[in-house]
Amino acid sequence: MSDKTRWLLVVTYATAMAWLESATVVYLRKLVGRMEPYQMDPMPDTTGLAPTELVREVATLIMLMTVGWLAGSNGRSRLGYGLVAFGVWDILYYVFLRMICGWPKSLLDWDVLFLLPLPWWGPVLAPMLIAALMVVGGTLVSQPDSGGDPFWPAR
Numbered sequence: 471m472s473d474k475t476r477w478l479l480v481v482t483y484a485t486a487m488a489w490l491e492s493a494t495v496v497y498l499r500k501l502v503g504r505m506e507p508y509q510m511d512p513m514p515d516t517t518g519l520a521p522t523e524l525v526r527e528v529a530t531l532i533m534l535m536t537v538g539w540l541a542g543s544n545g546r547s548r549l550g551y552g553l554v555a556f557g558v559w560d561i562l563y564y565v566f567l568r569m570i571c572g573w574p575k576s577l578l579d580w581d582v583l584f585l586l587p588l589p590w591w592g593p594v595l596a597p598m599l600i601a602a603l604m605v606v607g608g609t610l611v612s613q614p615d616s617g618g619d620p621f622w623p624a625r
Contacts, residue, residue: 473612476551477541477551477554480555483555484559485558485559487530487533487559488559488561488562488565489566491563492562492563492567492569492570493570494526495563495567496567498523501519527586528586530559534552534555534556534559535552535556537551537552538550538552538553541555542612546612547611549608549611549612550610550613551608553604553605553607553611554604554608555608556604556608557600557602557604558601559601560597560600561601564594574594576594577594577595578593580592580593581593581597583597
């Protein structure tokens with residue numbers, strides 16, 4: 471399998487995973503009556519779903535890193551493909567949320583970015599920019615250039 475085909479398969483996986491994650495988050499937000507995610511208490515435990523939500527986040531990270539591990543043939547390419555998967559997933563997560571429920575209304579809307587290790591918030595633009603850098607960097611690291619070696623930053 472060529473490196474480009476492998477890259478496209480990772481992107482396809484991350485795209486499907488982003489849709490699934492977006493739909494799941496919409497279901498959970500509707501269940502707890504919190505479509506607007508930026509609130510003082512990011513995970514009200516009135517439904518008892520807090521532990522499930524934390525494990526869901528860990529499972530998401532494991533799935534993204536696993537696809538990178540499976541796609542790559544060495545540590546460098548595994549890291550690269552993992553970064554591509556994470557970046558594509560994160561960008562499309564917000565794109566699909568917008569398609570499904572109309573949120574975020576702008577890239578400056580605040581969101582609970584992660585719950586682990588502690589809840590942290592920021593504008594949607596922040597993780598999307600970081601994710602774009604992850605896609606570019608992961609692509610450079612995982613794909614050999616014309617000389618046959620992938621890009622790797624020097625010390």
